[in-house]
Amino acid sequence: MSDVIPSPAPPRRGWRQSDSPVKRAFARSRTVQVASAVLLLIVLATLFAPLLAWQNPFDSGALELNDAFLPPWSEGINGAFYALGADDQGRDVASAILYGLRMSVLVGVSAVLLSLCIGIPLGLVAGYAGGWFDTLLMRVADVQLTFPVILVAMLILGIVRGVVPEGVREQVAVLVIILAIALSDWVQYARTVRGAVMVEKQKDYVLAAQLIGRSRTAILGRHILPNLLAPILVIAAISFAHAIVAESTLSYLGVGLPPTQPSLGTLIRIGQSFLFSGEWWILLFPSLVLLALALSVNLVGDWLRDALNPKLQ
Amino acid sequence: MSSTDPTSPPVLRVRQLGVTFDTYRGPVQVLSDVNFEIAAGEILGVVGESGAGKSMTGAAVIGLIDPPGRISSGTVELAGERIDQLQGEALRRIRGRRIGSIFQDPLTSLNPVYTVGRHLVETIRTHLPLTEAQAKARALELLEEVEIPEPRVRFGQYPHQFSGGMRQRVAIALALCAEPQLIIADEPTTALDVSVQAQIIALLRRVCRERGAAAMLITHDMGVIAETADRVMVMYQGRVLETGPVREVLDRPTEPYTRVLMAAIPSVHERLERLPVPEIGSSAPVEAAKVVPVARATRKTLVEVRDLGKEYDLSLGWLERVVSRQPRKLLQAVDGVGFKIRQGSTFGLVGESGSGKSTVARMVAGLTVPTRGQVLFDGEDRFQTQADLRRRIQMIFQDPYASLNPRWTVERLIAEPLEVLGLSQRPEETAERVAQALRRVRMKPDDARKYPHQFSGGQRQRIAIARALASQPEFIICDEPTSALDVSVQAQVLNLMRDLQQEFGLTYLLISHNLAVIRHMCDDIGVMQRGRLVEAGDAQEVLDAPQHEYTRVLMAAIPDIRHVH
Numbered sequence: 001m002s003d004v005i006p007s008p009a010p011p012r013r014g015w016r017q018s019d020s021p022v023k024r025a026f027a028r029s030r031t032v033q034v035a036s037a038v039l040l041l042i043v044l045a046t047l048f049a050p051l052l053a054w055q056n057p058f059d060s061g062a063l064e065l066n067d068a069f070l071p072p073w074s075e076g077i078n079g080a081f082y083a084l085g086a087d088d089q090g091r092d093v094a095s096a097i098l099y100g101l102r103m104s105v106l107v108g109v110s111a112v113l114l115s116l117c118i119g120i121p122l123g124l125v126a127g128y129a130g131g132w133f134d135t136l137l138m139r140v141a142d143v144q145l146t147f148p149v150i151l152v153a154m155l156i157l158g159i160v161r162g163v164v165p166e167g168v169r170e171q172v173a174v175l176v177i178i179l180a181i182a183l184s185d186w187v188q189y190a191r192t193v194r195g196a197v198m199v200e201k202q203k204d205y206v207l208a209a210q211l212i213g214r215s216r217t218a219i220l221g222r223h224i225l226p227n228l229l230a231p232i233l234v235i236a237a238i239s240f241a242h243a244i245v246a247e248s249t250l251s252y253l254g255v256g257l258p259p260t261q262p263s264l265g266t267l268i269r270i271g272q273s274f275l276f277s278g279e280w281w282i283l284l285f286p287s288l289v290l291l292a293l294a295l296s297v298n299l300v301g302d303w304l305r306d307a308l309n310p311k312l313q
Numbered sequence: 314m315s316s317t318d319p320t321s322p323p324v325l326r327v328r329q330l331g332v333t334f335d336t337y338r339g340p341v342q343v344l345s346d347v348n349f350e351i352a353a354g355e356i357l358g359v360v361g362e363s364g365a366g367k368s369m370t371g372a373a374v375i376g377l378i379d380p381p382g383r384i385s386s387g388t389v390e391l392a393g394e395r396i397d398q399l400q401g402e403a404l405r406r407i408r409g410r411r412i413g414s415i416f417q418d419p420l421t422s423l424n425p426v427y428t429v430g431r432h433l434v435e436t437i438r439t440h441l442p443l444t445e446a447q448a449k450a451r452a453l454e455l456l457e458e459v460e461i462p463e464p465r466v467r468f469g470q471y472p473h474q475f476s477g478g479m480r481q482r483v484a485i486a487l488a489l490c491a492e493p494q495l496i497i498a499d500e501p502t503t504a505l506d507v508s509v510q511a512q513i514i515a516l517l518r519r520v521c522r523e524r525g526a527a528a529m530l531i532t533h534d535m536g537v538i539a540e541t542a543d544r545v546m547v548m549y550q551g552r553v554l555e556t557g558p559v560r561e562v563l564d565r566p567t568e569p570y571t572r573v574l575m576a577a578i579p580s581v582h583e584r585l586e587r588l589p590v591p592e593i594g595s596s597a598p599v600e601a602a603k604v605v606p607v608a609r610a611t612r613k614t615l616v617e618v619r620d621l622g623k624e625y626d627l628s629l630g631w632l633e634r635v636v637s638r639q640p641r642k643l644l645q646a647v648d649g650v651g652f653k654i655r656q657g658s659t660f661g662l663v664g665e666s667g668s669g670k671s672t673v674a675r676m677v678a679g680l681t682v683p684t685r686g687q688v689l690f691d692g693e694d695r696f697q698t699q700a701d702l703r704r705r706i707q708m709i710f711q712d713p714y715a716s717l718n719p720r721w722t723v724e725r726l727i728a729e730p731l732e733v734l735g736l737s738q739r740p741e742e743t744a745e746r747v748a749q750a751l752r753r754v755r756m757k758p759d760d761a762r763k764y765p766h767q768f769s770g771g772q773r774q775r776i777a778i779a780r781a782l783a784s785q786p787e788f789i790i791c792d793e794p795t796s797a798l799d800v801s802v803q804a805q806v807l808n809l810m811r812d813l814q815q816e817f818g819l820t821y822l823l824i825s826h827n828l829a830v831i832r833h834m835c836d837d838i839g840v841m842q843r844g845r846l847v848e849a850g851d852a853q854e855v856l857d858a859p860q861h862e863y864t865r866v867l868m869a870a871i872p873d874i875r876h877v878h
Contacts, residue, residue: 207675207680210680
């Protein structure tokens with residue numbers, strides 16, 4: 001191992017010293033600029049969906065059945081313009097995507113946040129304290145890992161359905177699906193965080209903090225947690241895309257969101273049945289948007305991981 | 314010495330070798346104008362500090378320089394044949410067959426899922442046209458050759474069943490498989506304990522001698538060079554400073570850098586006031602050795618350790634133990650250790666890896682609770698007292714890369730003890746004390762805004778010392794403070810520690826495996842072996858006239874640059 005002693009570094013050109021390192025890293029990467037532009041566009045689209053869409057695609061009164069299966073870039077009977085075509089019920093695909101995106105992003109973000117809130121504290125405590133709590137938690141995690149995510153989610157959904165009275169089921173459907181996905185997803189955060197904590201807690205900087213009498217909470221929160229950001233961010237980015245797909249799978253199986261609250265996954269499910277009869281646009285455009293969403297979240301997540309690492313600045 | 318036959322070319326001849334890395338900022342020359350030869354049966358020692366280009370030279374010879382690096386000039390000849398331009402299959406045939414390599418870490422250079430026998434047999438059959446049975450016979454011969462007891466039993470065992478020294482013996486056997494003409498050993502003994510190191514050095518010398526193989530021994534340890542090599546090449550910043558017979562270079566170095574580098578190495582035999590710090594271009598004469606005034610230490614005992622013991626629980630996890638009804642397994646890491654440290658003095662605790670010295674340090678620091686015994690600080694029991702001792706006891710760790718949180722700025726690192734211990738109420742006061750701490754370790758207050766990775770190993774260790782000093786402690790525990798550092802940086806850090814001790818009347822507990830560092834720094838020492846304190850007393854008396862057998866073995870095993878082989 002050669003220990004490279006930094007020789008007087010050549011002066012950095014272009015960026016002003018006052019700029020933060022994160023800004024500098026942003027200015028350097030073309031990829032992250034494009035990815036965050038796409039992400040921004042998607043976020044804006046979800047926020048302003050009712051203004052951008054000319055049709056409320058899930059208000060059956062607003063649909064024009066005569067426009068069914070119109071290909072992209074064509075005009076309907078009443079002069080409406082279908083930029084991305086129409087589906088079997090004369091629903092404008094572009095408007096449907098805008099509405100579906102809202103639901104998908106809402107479910108994805110909330111599910112990831114919730115599973116972070118469950119997984120990280122459990123992983124921190126298990127990794128740092130060890131002992132019976134660690135053993136117990138990891139066995140629970142192991143058991144849960146042997147069941148497919150969908151099965152766990154269905155189980156939770158089933159229980160909630162049994163408990164909640166019929167009338168309010170539709171209202172709580174979104175909450176239930178977020179809870180279901182988060183409860184089946186926390187395991188990977190807990191496991192990763194636990195493993196990383198076990199590595200970090202051996203390091204001397206933790207001993208140095210113990211020496212001056214820092215509390216366990218301070219050591220975990222202020223010393224160890226910042227060093228776990230990298231793996232957490234990567235998993236969060238991946239599982240965000242994963243949560244969206246899980247939601248659409250559940251919707252496909254009929255245990256997810258009701259048809260009155262459609263998501264991107266619901267649209268893909270609808271489009272799937274028309275793929276082989278030539279109406280490709282019903283499936284293609286929602287899928288492309290889902291792909292763009294997942295990809296840009298992953299790219300921004302990866303970049304953020306590096307930008308927040310002082311070693312790589 | 315070498316059996317040079319004037320008619321035949323040397324085994325290895327390197328001429329005008331240059332290695333360049335093509336980076337985004339343009340080409341960076343990491344090696345330039347490296348010239349040397351090694352004759353058959355000769356061992357060339359290559360010394361230098363981190364980044365001097367020693368390992369790079371070895372890698373260039375075997376064609377193992379990874380892109381973006383490339384050999385940009387010069388030639389490498391193996392027995393008169395150019396090998397620096399070989400590629401692919403031709404190069405692979407030379408590696409292992411004609412050049413054998415031994416690496417630093419014997420743990421990672423062997424595949425843990427292969428038996429030692431399989432490693433050997435496969436290597437032999439790759440290079441020599443032998444049948445399985447012949448290869449096995451040869452493998453057993455080789456194991457015997459490298460002095461592995463019971464080769465037949467060991468043949469079927471896995472690397473984890475071998476100790477570090479035994480693994481390095483296997484690595485040597487592997488390098489010898491195809492009777493290579495040249496052996497390149499890159500820091501072969503750095504990861505080993507002193508007593509094992511001595512055995513490996515002797516073995517390496519013997520096998521090279523007996524086979525007439527040329528060897529290139531890369532190390533940062535001058536002592537190892539003095540004990541092993543015939544000739545030595547001193548490198549600094551990618552250049553060769555001087556080459557010559559080992560005694561000549563070590564006794565009468567011509568380059569000022571080499572001269573100071575030699576003087577910067579602490580010796581087990583004498584104690585200097587300060588160590589000279591090598592820097593290129595410094596032609597200042599090496600100061601004459603000054604004997605330390607011993608009057609600093611007072612009679613008062615600051616720290617007393619009584620009958621300290623620590624057991625570790627190596628049992629299985631709670632669930633497995635309950636299910637399979639296994640009893641707890643206990644390891645006696647420290648057993649009945651007791652000593653006293655006088656105020657203002659340095660107490661050295663020395664021993665090999667696994668001797669329990671770091672566990673003692675942690676118990677004295679209060680990080681590990683002892684199973685039995687007491688640690689008294691200024692008359693108060695470390696684990697009973699209500700008094701807050703945190704401010705008065707600090708610690709410096711071995712690895713300056715791991716002891717500073719990489720996500721924190723230097724300012725935050727040094728300010729943490731001040732804030733947590735309530736020593737500073739206002740932010741301005743904290744900033745002032747951080748700056749003061751940095752100045753004390755001879756660093757600039759501006760460095761406070763940087764992150765640890767922006768500093769070199771020695772600078773980081775100084776930051777760690779600044780953090781320890783911030784709360785103005787009386788007692789500092791130093792756990793191998795310089796073993797991750799180069800000789801010149803070690804000299805700087807040891808000098809700094811000495812200065813700070815005189816300035817603030819600090820008391821040190823110094824843990825080290827390096828007897829020379831212990832000798833240089835300590836007033837009193839204790840020698841530990843397998844959890845027990847086998848010998849303790851005045852440093853000079855113990856090291857000059859060791860009473861215990863183990864201390865004698867340790868002293869004898871130290872490679873010494875003054876040693877003549």
